[in-house]
Amino acid sequence: MTPLLDPPTAHAVHTGWRSLPAGQQPSWPDAAALDAAVTALAASLPLVMPRECDLLKSRLAAVARGEAFLVQGGDCAEDLDAINATSISRSASTLQQLATVFGYVMSLPVVTVARMAGQYAKPRSAATEIRDGVELPVYRGDAVNGHAFTQAARTPDPHRMVRVYHKSAATLNLVRAYGGSEQAGPGPALEALREFTAASPERVRYEPLTKEIERAGGFTGTGDGWHTPGELFMSHEGLLLDYESALTRVDTATGRPYATSGHLLWIGERTRRLDGAHVEYFSGISNPIAVKIGPAVTADELLRLIGRLSPEGEPGRLTLVVRMGAQKVRRVLPGLVERVTAEGLPVAWVSDPMHGNTIGAPSGHKTRRFDDVLDELAGFFEVLRGLGAHPGGVHLELTGDDVTECVGGGAGLGFADLPMRYRSVCDPRLNRDQSLDLAFRLAELLEAARSPGAWETLR
Ligand code: PEP
Ligand code: MN
DSSP, X not given: OOOXXXXXXXXXXXXXXXXXXXXXXXXXXXXXXXXXXXXXXXXXXXXXXXXXXHHHHHHHHHHHTTSOEEEEEEOSSOOTTTOOHHHXXXXXXXXXXXXXXXXXHHTSOEEEEEEOSSOOOOOOSOSEEEETTEEEEOOOOTTTOOSSSSHHHHSOOTHHHHHHHHHHHHHHHHHHHHHTSGGGSHHHHHHHHHHHHHHOTTHHHHHHHHHHHHXXXXXXXXXXXXXXXXXXXXXXXXXXXXXXXXXXXXXXXXXXXXXOSOSEEEEOGGGOOTTSHHHHHHHHOOSOEEEEEOTTOOHHHHHHHHHHHOTTOOTTSEEEEEOOOTTTHHHHHHHHHHHHHHTTOOOEEEEOOSTTOEEEOTTSOEEEBHHHHHHHHHHHHHHHHHTXXXXXXXXEEBOXXXXXXXXXXXXXXXXXXXXXXXXXXXXXXBOHHHHHHHHHHHHHHHHHTTSTXXXXXXX
């Protein structure tokens, strides 16, 4: 094994962002505690290796070329206390079941990426939250503060970043063990799909596709066989720059810096300003990266972002995650795809059909309608295919647990069901069945769209 990455060196990747405006950073009340946490992280082992990040980049290059499909998903915010071996394996196997359906439907190898082992920091729309006249700092993810509405919990505590690092290391350990086990083979995913279909209120609707997938034997990764069933990469929003920078290491073999907190990091919609600290930090790391784009982005702004984040145009380096809302995706996305395509920029286009479709339920819960999520995803496919470009994947907030956070889907969850098992500490997730409902319903729309002009009649 080549010597790697130790210790962190003085490198521009650690310093360049510090003089620039950094959105969504906590106000840590105790500078000495922050120093101690950052020092501990800087002395920690890398969670992922450059070789793995490069492998994911090559997989995502295939997505950008239209030769593979990305299935990315997991919690909006990981919850330090709730994550356990069961929840990890349920989420991993849900992703695998989704990969099985999407792989078959798209006839493409699937790259599977979890929002896991590091998804602990959240951008928020306000700095404080008021309840019954009491104002406290907003919850910013378990890497920053606690979810409970008390002064003690909500005070940012930098030692939480160290706890998150250790939990992420333990999570990765289980995921890696799971990847090498029987459970990761195509058999268990097929069995799970069979059971899901048999128990679904939509059984009659889903059965033909389930049978086809079973006949094909599950994973349909064509080509050179790189589609390894247990291969699961880790991703999170690279929001907390103190955390990310402290875990950045320069690969001694190549001299290139890598974020070693996860394989793929993304910049969120709220922190992607061109002159900001996040874009600067991300431009210095060699990992595959993604950026979320909402309906307000202009084509000029997007081209400049691509220029900053992927100046060499390396395929697989940059994934664009589109989150516009069901209403806007058909209107805003075409102009962006046209410009990026005309410039010949090799990016992967992926749909996040969750974040543009968040609504408030009468109970006050944040929720999303399954039908809106499906509609945005269908709109994304319609736009990309209409322009001869590749709809490269999905980015979902989901869990393998049977939560009641989004409404609709095969079981027809309603607003009144939300309080039953609403567990998310941030945004509402599709549960396992709703995630599969989404894949089956999209498959149905894609099948219907095979006849010319069919997209038009679907709306
Ligand atoms: C998220 O992915 O949880 C998120 C905050 O997304 P966005 O940046 O797209 O709003
Ligand atoms: Mn979210």
